[in-house]
Amino acid sequence: MSSGLRPARHAWAIVMSCTTLTACSDAPSVGVLGAYFPDWLFCIAGAVLLVACVHVLLSRSRRGAWLTPPAIVYPALTVLFAIALWVVGFNL
Template identity: 35%
Template sequence: MMLTGQTHSDQFGRMLRPSARHIGFCATPLLSGCAAQSAPTFSIFGAYFPDWMLCGMIGVAVAVGLRVLFLISGIDSVLSLRLFTYVSLGIIAALLVWLIAFGP
């Protein structure tokens, strides 16, 4: 039933407008990843740092080290997508450290 002055697009827009109840219901599955355990951290001089930060720093160091090694050996001049190569090598190194040190 349409009221005077309302079009079908007004009614359709009102039906699609999310309410707080709908947003809360849809956000509930996203919260299922939260656990009662603490986040994976390690202590350095009393301050807690997340493990992913250590893995990221190791990944950056590996990528820089491989760049220097590739420059010395001449492989760097052959690479066509250098940025993506070094970023992916750093990510691979970080994920391997995460898997070996903190994985299942």
Template identity: 40%
Template sequence: MIRKTGTSAAISLVLMTILGCSQAPAVDVMGSLFPAWLLCIALGAIFSTLTHWILTRRVINLPFPFLTYPCLGAVYAFTIWLVFF
């Protein structure tokens, strides 16, 4: 039983180190390659600002805006990452 567990742990360790060897996702912007996470963060900030503008125009007040908008920006960034990359 111990031998089988040790073997599967060793195989898992080898597989985890091999899976990190792919090329990092990058986006070509006017000839320069930018990391994809940077684009996701920028779009998350833009969508969060747009959401703030829409909620302000509709006079919807949030109880904790200092916490809501950064979390909303992170949700947007993670969602963009999961959908496109």
């Protein structure tokens, strides 16, 4: 019989189970006063505040017409700022 083949199958099964479990980790969350919130929630809130600041600054300087159409530009800026905050705040 092929007794030498059996340990190789077990080793292969162990390697495959380890590679599938490597992606499992704790959820990326931030504790605030005992409650845990996902980190992307804070990034989106910060991005909305940054977009509001950009809107105010451009409106006061009379350059608000640069961002047209606003229905596309402001959500795109929100996504851009949220991803930037996530990278800077949680991945560096």
